[in-house]
Amino acid sequence: xxxxxxxxxxxRTRVALLVAGALGLTMLTGCGGGAAAGGSGAITLGFAQVxxxxxxxxxxxxxxxxxxxxxxxxxxxxxxQQKQANQIQAIRSYIQQHVSxxxxxxxxxxxxxxxxKEARTANIPVILTDRAIDSTDTTLYKSFLGSxxxxxxxxxxxxxxxxxxxxxxxxxxxxxEGTTGSAPANDRSKGFDDVxxxxxxxxxxxxxxxxxxxxxxxxxxxxxxxxxxxxxxxFAQNDDMGLGALDAIQAAGLTPGKDIKIVxxxxxxxGLQALADGKFNYVVECNPLLGPQLxxxxxxxxAGQSVPNRILTKETAFDQAAAQAALPGRQY
Numbered sequence: 001x002x003x004x005x006x007x008x009x010x011x012r013t014r015v016a017l018l019v020a021g022a023l024g025l026t027m028l029t030g031c032g033g034g035a036a037a038g039g040s041g042a043i044t045l046g047f048a049q050v051x052x053x054x055x056x057x058x059x060x061x062x063x064x065x066x067x068x069x070x071x072x073x074x075x076x077x078x079x080x081q082q083k084q085a086n087q088i089q090a091i092r093s094y095i096q097q098h099v100s101x102x103x104x105x106x107x108x109x110x111x112x113x114x115x116x117k118e119a120r121t122a123n124i125p126v127i128l129t130d131r132a133i134d135s136t137d138t139t140l141y142k143s144f145l146g147s148x149x150x151x152x153x154x155x156x157x158x159x160x161x162x163x164x165x166x167x168x169x170x171x172x173x174x175x176x177e178g179t180t181g182s183a184p185a186n187d188r189s190k191g192f193d194d195v196x197x198x199x200x201x202x203x204x205x206x207x208x209x210x211x212x213x214x215x216x217x218x219x220x221x222x223x224x225x226x227x228x229x230x231x232x233x234x235f236a237q238n239d240d241m242g243l244g245a246l247d248a249i250q251a252a253g254l255t256p257g258k259d260i261k262i263v264x265x266x267x268x269x270x271g272l273q274a275l276a277d278g279k280f281n282y283v284v285e286c287n288p289l290l291g292p293q294l295x296x297x298x299x300x301x302x303a304g305q306s307v308p309n310r311i312l313t314k315e316t317a318f319d320q321a322a323a324q325a326a327l328p329g330r331q332y
Contacts, residue, residue, distance in 0.1 A: 044074040046094030048104035051082040054240040055268040059332030060288035067291025103127040108181035109134035116140035131183040145311045153191025159282045175207040176236040210241040217244025236264045239271030269330045275323040285315040
């Protein structure tokens with residue numbers, strides 16, 4: 001009897017150990033696999049931001065932070081201070097931390113293949129926001145959420161073409177470009193140039209990088225005014241550069257919006273205020289409030305769902321009356 005009891009106890013003990021081991025394995029799988037593997041719903045997003053170079057970017061960051069909190073997504077955030085090396089370092093840090101999804105707004109278009117291949121090897125999906133990359137390997141990211149920068153440049157060019165449709169003499173244009181090598185700078189230039197090059201009276205007499213900042217916009221515009229005897233139109237590729245240029249124009253004793261027509265891209269509160277005041281003439285919108293769309297996309301990608309390779313944001317353009325109407329409810 002004693003031997004028989006011992007045998008039963010041994011069997012019971014082995015069964016208990018097997019059950020406990022199975023439960024432990026299930027728990028380890030759930031904790032270590034993240035949202036997609038464990039089905040727990042917990043998502044960690046690593047986001048590498050360009051910087052804080054403009055009012056637009058500040059609004060974009062706040063939208064992402066607020067939307068992550070509202071969606072219950074843990075956000076790991078880094079500010080690259082407009083340096084590609086900092087973004088690459090942040091992305092590698094997110095890979096080491098085994099986040100669920102990586103998203104970033106690329107400082108420039110090229111030079112991303114190596115680090116994104118590292119993310120792919122680690123089975124961490126990547127989402128591009130606001131800016132695209134120049135790579136032949138489209139498997140490096142799941143989706144690109146952002147504006148159509150070429151169309152933004154085209155809309156700016158269309159406005160200039162309509163304003164000067166009856167002009168017979170040359171129309172001298174100065175361009176404040178965004179950060180050299182960045183997608184918005186490249187694409188807005190292309191869209192604008194594609195329009196104005198169809199009419200020989202439009203002449204770009206000065207074009208220089210203003211790095212998307214108000215300070216650089218002012219500095220570059222000061223040099224334009226010194227080097228050019230006449231500028232009819234300024235195309236600033238974002239509001240902040242346009243606002244800096246506005247200060248330079250006024251300091252030179254000229255009237256912005258009259259002596260020099262100004263068309264910009266973004267649609268920030270300060271930009272629309274300048275438009276409402278008649279100091280800007282036209283603003284093409286580039287919506288920074290991508291947070292809600294991004295969090296919806298992050299959840300789908302983390303769950304392994306299929307998503308479109310390209311998702312456009314909804315945007316418009318403003319003349320003076322539209323700016324005056326939009327200002328009271330403007331969020332950024």
